[in-house]
Structures are given as C-alpha cells and as structure tokens.
Amino acid sequence: MSKNLVIVESPAKAKTIEGFLGKDFVVKSSFGHIRDLSKKNISVDIQNDFKPEYEIPEDKKKIIAELKKLSSEAEIVWLASDEDREGEAISWHLYEALGLDANKTRRIVFHEITKTAIANAIENPRSIDLNLVNAQQARRVLDRLVGYELSPLLWKKIKPSLSAGRVQSVAVRLIVEREEEIRNFTATSSFRVIAKFEIDNKYGKAELLAELSKRFNSKEETIAFLEKVVPAVYTILEVEKKPAKKSPAPPFTTSTLQQEAARKLGFPVAKTMMVAQQLYEEGKITYMRTDSVNLSDLALHLAKEEITNQYGKEYVHIRKYTTRTKGAQEAHEAIRPAYMNLSTAGHDDSQRRLYDLIWKRTIASQMADAQLERTTIDIGISTTKTEKFLAKGEIIRFDGFLKVYSESSDDEFQEDETNALPPVEAGEVLGMDEITATQRFTQSPARYTEASLVKKMEELGIGRPSTYAPTISTVQKREYVTKGDRDGIIRHYTQLTLKKNNIVENAKSEKTGFEKSKLFPTDIGSLVNNYLVNNFGKILDYHFTANVEKEFDEIAEGNREWSGMLKEFYGPFHTTVTTALESTEKVKGERHLGIDPKTEREVYVKIGRFGPIVQLGETESADGEKPRFAGLRKNQSIETITLEESLELLKLPRLVGTYQNLDIIAAVGRFGPYLMHNKKFISLPKGEDPLTVETDRAIQIIEEKKIKDAARTLKTFDKDTDLKILNGRYGPYIAMGKKNIPLPKNADVEKLSLADCKTIAEAYLKTKENSPKKSAKTSTAAPKKKSPAKKPGSKSSASKKTKK
DNA sequence: CAGTGAGCGAGCTTCCGCTTGACTT
Numbered sequence: 001m002s003k004n005l006v007i008v009e010s011p012a013k014a015k016t017i018e019g020f021l022g023k024d025f026v027v028k029s030s031f032g033h034i035r036d037l038s039k040k041n042i043s044v045d046i047q048n049d050f051k052p053e054y055e056i057p058e059d060k061k062k063i064i065a066e067l068k069k070l071s072s073e074a075e076i077v078w079l080a081s082d083e084d085r086e087g088e089a090i091s092w093h094l095y096e097a098l099g100l101d102a103n104k105t106r107r108i109v110f111h112e113i114t115k116t117a118i119a120n121a122i123e124n125p126r127s128i129d130l131n132l133v134n135a136q137q138a139r140r141v142l143d144r145l146v147g148y149e150l151s152p153l154l155w156k157k158i159k160p161s162l163s164a165g166r167v168q169s170v171a172v173r174l175i176v177e178r179e180e181e182i183r184n185f186t187a188t189s190s191f192r193v194i195a196k197f198e199i200d201n202k203y204g205k206a207e208l209l210a211e212l213s214k215r216f217n218s219k220e221e222t223i224a225f226l227e228k229v230v231p232a233v234y235t236i237l238e239v240e241k242k243p244a245k246k247s248p249a250p251p252f253t254t255s256t257l258q259q260e261a262a263r264k265l266g267f268p269v270a271k272t273m274m275v276a277q278q279l280y281e282e283g284k285i286t287y288m289r290t291d292s293v294n295l296s297d298l299a300l301h302l303a304k305e306e307i308t309n310q311y312g313k314e315y316v317h318i319r320k321y322t323t324r325t326k327g328a329q330e331a332h333e334a335i336r337p338a339y340m341n342l343s344t345a346g347h348d349d350s351q352r353r354l355y356d357l358i359w360k361r362t363i364a365s366q367m368a369d370a371q372l373e374r375t376t377i378d379i380g381i382s383t384t385k386t387e388k389f390l391a392k393g394e395i396i397r398f399d400g401f402l403k404v405y406s407e408s409s410d411d412e413f414q415e416d417e418t419n420a421l422p423p424v425e426a427g428e429v430l431g432m433d434e435i436t437a438t439q440r441f442t443q444s445p446a447r448y449t450e451a452s453l454v455k456k457m458e459e460l461g462i463g464r465p466s467t468y469a470p471t472i473s474t475v476q477k478r479e480y481v482t483k484g485d486r487d488g489i490i491r492h493y494t495q496l497t498l499k500k501n502n503i504v505e506n507a508k509s510e511k512t513g514f515e516k517s518k519l520f521p522t523d524i525g526s527l528v529n530n531y532l533v534n535n536f537g538k539i540l541d542y543h544f545t546a547n548v549e550k551e552f553d554e555i556a557e558g559n560r561e562w563s564g565m566l567k568e569f570y571g572p573f574h575t576t577v578t579t580a581l582e583s584t585e586k587v588k589g590e591r592h593l594g595i596d597p598k599t600e601r602e603v604y605v606k607i608g609r610f611g612p613i614v615q616l617g618e619t620e621s622a623d624g625e626k627p628r629f630a631g632l633r634k635n636q637s638i639e640t641i642t643l644e645e646s647l648e649l650l651k652l653p654r655l656v657g658t659y660q661n662l663d664i665i666a667a668v669g670r671f672g673p674y675l676m677h678n679k680k681f682i683s684l685p686k687g688e689d690p691l692t693v694e695t696d697r698a699i700q701i702i703e704e705k706k707i708k709d710a711a712r713t714l715k716t717f718d719k720d721t722d723l724k725i726l727n728g729r730y731g732p733y734i735a736m737g738k739k740n741i742p743l744p745k746n747a748d749v750e751k752l753s754l755a756d757c758k759t760i761a762e763a764y765l766k767t768k769e770n771s772p773k774k775s776a777k778t779s780t781a782a783p784k785k786k787s788p789a790k791k792p793g794s795k796s797s798a799s800k801k802t803k804k
Numbered sequence: 805c806a807g808t809g810a811g812c813g814a815g816c817t818t819c820c821g822c823t824t825g826a827c828t829t
C-alpha cells in the first residue's frame with residue numbers, strides 16, 4: 001500500500017527508523033542474510049567458475065514472501081542494509097530473490113540512526129556495488145570450500161562429526177599452542193630485595209618501602225649483598241617528580257565489551273551478548289555487534305552535556321577515536337547508551353550491571369585525562385656504588401575520567417602497587433628497619449579465557465563481531481576445548497631477612513598457578529590441530545585470514561576477478577586434500593610409553609573410539625593375547641601422561657573385596673570412577689579413588705546408594721520386578737527394563753496398576769518411534785544426540801530450567 | 805540417562821556471517 005518500502009537488517013532498527021520517516025514509508029527487516037548455500041552439500045560449481053548455488057533457507061521463506069508482496073506494491077524499494085561487505089551482499093540477494101526492478105530500486109546507507117542521517121541517505125541513493133558483492137561471494141565460497149572439504153577429511157581420518165574451518169581451527173590452534181608453551185615453560189627464580197626505611201623529619205614520622213635496583217639470581221649472591229650492607233648508611237640521593245597523564249579507553253566494540261564484562265562482571269561472552277541484545281531491543285543501547293569505536297555527533301554532544309551536568313565542564317574532553325583493528329568494517333557506531341543522560345537502565349541485575357559498564361565507559365571516553373605526579377626516590381647505600389634502592393609512588397593531581405571508570409587488565413600478576421610517598425628531601429639520612437629478599441619465580445604464559453581469546457582473534461583479524469561468541473561455543477561443542485579450573489600447586493621459596501645486623505633464612509611456601517574458567521585443549525583438540533597444522537599449514541597460519549582479506553579488498557575495489565582468486569587458492573588446496581584422503585591410515589596420536597615391567601608388554605596411549613585410552617600389549621600379538629585398555633582420567637592427557645601413571649590406570653578394574661558373598665569391583669567408566677556390586681553400578685563420590693578405596697568404605701558407599709534408591713522408588717509390582725515407578729529429575733517416571741517413560745503430569749501414582757503402566761509405556765514408545773526422523777536404532781556411535789522425546793498429550797509440559 | 809574399547813560399515817556429521825525467535829534440557 002505504501003509508496004516506499006525500506007528494508008534494513010534488524011527489526012529493532014526498522015522500528016526506530018519507521019518513526020523518523022513519514023506515513024509514506026513502511027520499514028521492514030530482512031533478519032540478516034536471506035539466501036545462502038545449501039547446508040547439505042558443497043553447493044559450489046567448482047568447474048563453472050565457482051558459481052554458488054544459493055537457496056532460501058526454510059526459516060526465511062515467510063519473510064521473503066512478505067517482502068515480495070510489499071515490494072510489488074511499492075513505488076520505490078530502498079535497500080538499506082549495512083554498508084559493509086556482508087550488508088552489500090544482503091542488498092544484492094534481496095534484489096535477486098525479490099526480483100526487483102532496477103528502475104524502482106535504490107541502495108542507501110547511513111551510519112547513525114538519526115532523522116537527519118536517514119533523510120540525507122534518502123537524498124543520496126546509489127546502485128548496488130557489485131564488486132563489493134563479489135568480494136563477499138569470494139569470502140563465502142572460500143569458507144565453504146575450506147569447511148566442507150576439511151571436515152569430511154577429519155571424519156575419515158580421526159572421528160565423525162568433527163569440523164574444521166578458517167576461523168575455528170585457528171582459534172583451537174591458539175589454545176593448543178598456548179598449552180604447549182605452558183608445558184615447555186620452566187620457571188626461573190630471582191631474589192627481589194625490599195627495604196623498609198624509617199623516616200623521621202620535619203614533616204613527621206613515616207615508613208618508606210623501596211626496592212633494590214637489582215635482582216639476584218642466587219641465594220649466595222643475595223646473602224653476599226646483605227652481608228655487604230650490614231654496616232651501611234642510607235642517604236637520599238635524589239627526589240624526582242614528574243607529571244604524567246592517563247587517558248581513557250575508547251568506547252566499547254563487541255570485543256572490548258566482552259573482555260571488560262568478563263573481567264569486571266565475570267560474564268562468559270555468550271552471556272554478555274545475550275544481555276546486550278536485550279538492552280538493544282529495549283532501545284537502551286546502540287547495536288552490540290560492531291567493530292567501530294566511533295560515536296555519532298549527537299552522542300558526543302549529549303555526552304558533553306551529561307558530563308558538564310554531573311561533574312563540571314573541566315571534566316569534559318571530546319575525543320574522536322579511530323579504529324585500528326585489522327579488517328574492521330565499521331558499519332555501525334561503537335556500543336553506547338542510546339540516551340547518554342540515562343545513567344541506569346535494565347530489568348534485572350545482569351542488564352543493570354552491563355548497562356552501567358557501557359554508560360561509564362562511554363562517558364569516560366569523553367572526559368579529561370587524569371593528571372598524575374610520579375615520584376622516584378633514589379636511596380644510596382654507603383657500602384656499595386653498584387646498587388641503590390628506589391621508591392616509586394604516584395599521586396593523582398586531577399582525577400579526570402578516573403572519577404567514572406578505569407579499565408581492567410588481563411594481567412593477574414601485577415606486583416607493583418603505587419601509592420603516595422611520604423615527603424622527603426635529598427640528603428636526608430634514613431633509618432633502616434629491615435631488608436627482605438624474597439625469591440620470586442617467573443610466570444608461565446596465562447591460559448586463554450573466552451574473552452582473551454576473542455581479543456587475540458580480533459588482533460589477528462580472525463572472525464567478526466557476530467561470530468566471536470558462536471565460534472567459542474563451537475570449539476567447545478566439538479570438544480576441542482574445554483573450559484575448566486586448575487588447582488594451584490604449592491611452591492616453596494626462600495626468604496632472607498636482614499634485621500638488627502642478623503641475616504635470617506626462612507623457608508616459605510605459597511599456592512601458585514590457580515586458574516579459573518580457562519580454556520584447555522582436549523586430546524582430540526590437540527590431535528586435530530596437529531594433523532591440520534602438518535597438512536594444511538597455509539590455512540592454519542595465523543596470517544591466512546589477513547592475507548586473503550587483502551585479496552578480498554582487491555576484488556572489492558574492482559582490481560581483481562573473484563573466481564580467479566578462488567581458483568588460485570583452490571587448486572593447491574584441493575590437491576592436498578586429495579592426497580590426504582588417499583592415505584587410509586587413521587590418525588590416533590599414538591605415543592609409545594615403554595614396557596610394563598610385570599608383563600613385559602608394550603604400553604601405548606592413543607585416542608580410542610570413546611576418547612583417550614592406554615593400551616597394554618599389541619593389537620595383533622604373536623601369542624594371540626588381546627591387549628588390555630583403560631581410559632584416561634579427566635585431568636590426564638595423551639601428551640603428558642607417564643608410564644607410571646598408565647600402569648596405575650591399568651590396575652583397574654580391581655577387586656576391592658567381597659560383600660554379601662559378592663565381589664566389589666572398582667573401575668573407571670565413561671562417567672568416571674565407579675564400584676560394581678551385584679551387577680549394579682555405583683558412582684564413586686568425589687574424592688574417592690578407585691585405586692585405593694577399601695572394602696569398608698566401599699560397603700558404606702553401596703549401602704548409601706541403596707538408601708538413596710529406595711527413596712527414589714515410588715512403587716514396585718510383585719508380578720513384574722522389571723517395572724518400577726521412580727522419582728527422577730523431571731518428576732515420576734516408569735522404569736521398564738532399560739527404558740524410561742515419563743508419566744503424564746496429572747497421573748496419580750498411588751492408583752496406577754501394572755496394566756496402566758504398560759499401556760502408558762506402549763503409547764509413549766509408539767509416539768517416540770514415529771516422532772524422530774528415523775527410528776532410533778541402538779545408537780552405537782556418538783551417544784550425544786537425544787531424540788526430542790515429547791510427552792504424550794501435554795504440549796505445555798514445560799519443565800522449568802533446572803539449576804545445577 | 806549410562807558404564808564401551810575389535811571390526812564391519814548404514815547414514816549422518818561440516819563452514820562463516822548476517823539476524824532473531826522457538827524450542828528444549
């Protein structure tokens with residue numbers, strides 16, 4: 001009906017813009033891309049200049065139908081997707097899929113969502129930039145070729161359902177190599193010497209801590225130094241004061257928001273994005289997937305007003321930040337509050353905290369520098385010329401932006417705390433209270449957190465704001481990487497103290513290396529990575545993306561033909577894939593650990609069907625004896641396990657003792673350590689070791705489990721002991737043999753007869769057979785996927801989220 | 805929920821980037 005149809009990418013944006021344009025405009029959203037290569041096969045005609053075969057995915061058909069109808073009725077269709085490579089492609093796909101008429105189609109772009117910006121865009125339409133579209137097609141096709149040729153290779157060589165891609169494989173590589181660095185790291189130690197001086201001058205009494213200009217590598221050197229300074233006199237040589245300043249960090253991009261929300265609020269990146277999305281949809285913040293640090297003029301103006309009102313005009317310093325990130329496309333503004341004068345917003349705690357962070361960061365970015373004064377005091381030692389003590393301090397003369405916000409750092413081991421120093425003057429002689437020399441160790445590189453991995457990926461130009469969080473979830477879903485904690489280790493160190501002319505040595509210990517929510521590579525992650533790095537080094541290269549981006553840019557500028565670029569890449573790539581496929585050998589990452597002294601058989605560690613295992617003996621041995629296997633424990637890995645640890649594992653299953661004339665066996669299975677008694681499995685509680693658990697304790701655990709099971713049993717039948725009604729996590733259910741059948745919500749357990757149960761069970765199993773695509777055979781391989789078992793009759797059997 | 809590991813081998817898995825819901829678990 002309307003004269004003008006405007007199509008943007010996001011519905012929230014559509015709503016805002018519609019308000020700015022008059023009645024003659026209707027604004028709709030495409031919800032992102034509307035066409036793509038088919039998921040089922042590679043969908044690229046390689047022989048025919050890599051022609052992509054596009055289709056409209058099922059969930060976009062309704063949108064396309066609606067847009068088609070509206071566009072046929074409109075006089076002018078305005079394609080207003082983002083002004084980057086992907087946005088240009090969206091416009092082109094819309095043009096093609098909707099069958100638009102060139103004469104009534106206009107391409108417009110705007111950088112900020114204000115009435116004037118949009119009016120301005122409408123005044124200055126252009127046509128679709130096909131070079132930019134082709135650059136996007138090259139990107140899309142290259143990613144498809146890499147992903148859909150490498151993944152099947154992994155299925156064949158390593159394990160089904162694995163995946164590889166330009167982005168995810170490099171992300172995994174970063175984590176695997178960081179782990180290697182940590183493993184190869186050897187800590188060295190040095191002695192850090194700190195003196196405590198007593199000041200007593202015209203300004204009063206005070207204490208002054210100062211560090212020696214040199215660290216000693218050995219205890220002997222340290223002691224020699226301390227002995228040398230026993231008779232020393234300490235004099236202040238110089239007091240140097242220097243002005244310094246600190247500037248605020250730029251406004252948030254997706255990546256920096258994820259980092260700060262992780263550091264300051266402890267949010268995983270997926271949570272940050274979810275909460276930001278909620279705030280965006282409420283109109284509280286601007287778009288949350290952006291690589292731009294730019295703020296609109298309107299935003300700057302309002303920030304200035306807000307800062308003046310709240311803190312005074314001396315706190316205002318309007319700044320224009322420029323993006324230095326590799327490959328940034330800057331189709332949006334930085335992430336900022338929609339209304340600068342709204343200092344709090346959000347419906348729940350997470351929303352309020354994230355909004356607060358965004359508000360403060362944005363406001364601070366437009367505030368004055370903090371003015372500091374850094375003081376260094378040099379303290380001379382009368383008995384040596386080669387060393388001196390230094391005291392460093394810092395005071396804030398003008399807080400500026402620090403009044404509102406200060407950025408956190410990833411560095412967990414910041415040792416230098418800076419505070420104000422007491423007033424002193426050159427020439428003063430100081431009283432020495434004590435000198436402490438503490439052995440300090442160098443730290444291994446830190447494991448990545450989700451957020452620090454995003455930071456690294458952004459630096460390398462790998463991935464985009466819309467994919468950081470999904471990529472991190474993919475590599476975890478594939479079990480290449482797990483998020484976990486590491487207990488620290490106790491480290492012993494030496495401390496030497498000089499006090500009242502005596503040198504005392506103390507042996508001390510500290511806990512070090514404790515890590516929480518860090519990314520660890522799994523064995524399969526390392527295995528896949530090593531295989532890919534060895535065979536596809538070019539793609540796994542940290543600079544691969546940056547290099548192809550340069551070529552995409554050439555295509556975008558019209559200086560290069562896109563199918564030619566792909567041909568150059570695909571030729572050698574495909575040859576490598578083909579040769580790799582020809583060798584039929586499976587990749588198992590096998591390591592030979594040595595020989596078991598008892599049986600004199602070889603011990604190996606490798607990846608088995610269900611994960612890493614140790615193997616005792618050959619698969620095809622001359623004496624026909626079969627090998628024995630044992631799974632690795634959670635905190636063990638193929639790369640680090642020793643022969644001794646492997647032999648320990650091979651001691652299982654082990655006979656613990658007997659109870660009620662039946663054997664108790666301890667072993668480790670798919671779900672961790674367990675006891676087996678009377679053909680029943682009983683998980684070993686945390687802290688119990690299957691290798692050492694004793695009979696008495698085992699009996700206790702078995703009895704506890706029996707009591708628990710009894711509490712779980714709601715009803716049994718004498719005629720059929722195979723069928724029971726139990727109480728589970730999701731309410732009462734029928735346990736029939738190995739199958740579990742949930743009971744209807746309103747079922748009265750008391751009144752149910754055996755026949756009733758059987759009827760319910762049969763009905764349930766029947767619907768279950770029919771509902772999934774294929775009838776579920778006994779699933780041999782990956783038992784991960786569960787068929788969506790619907791409860792019969794009740795559609796709204798909404799089981800509320802279970803908290804763990 | 806469930807507690808294997810050999811070998812055979814149906815039928816399936818998979819990429820990156822744009823965008824939101826409609827669904828479980």
